[in-house]
Amino acid sequence: MYPALREIQSKYLRWPGTERDISKSRDVKRAEHLLEHGVKLCDEKGISWTPRLK
Structure with a gap:
């Protein structure tokens, strides 16, 4: 729905x-x-999730 969306930040x-x-x-x-x-x-803090090896 939002093609330009690249980041979502949540304070919670x-x-x-x-x-x-x-x-x-x-x-x-x-x-x-x-x-x-x-x-x-x-x-x-603006830190995104980094996937780990599975």
């Missing part, structure tokens, strides 16, 4: 730090889905 987002939390996080799943479409999901 905080990235998980442990593998267990990463596997449970809905935010991580959303971020990875958005990355497939060329859109970065960023936290309040």
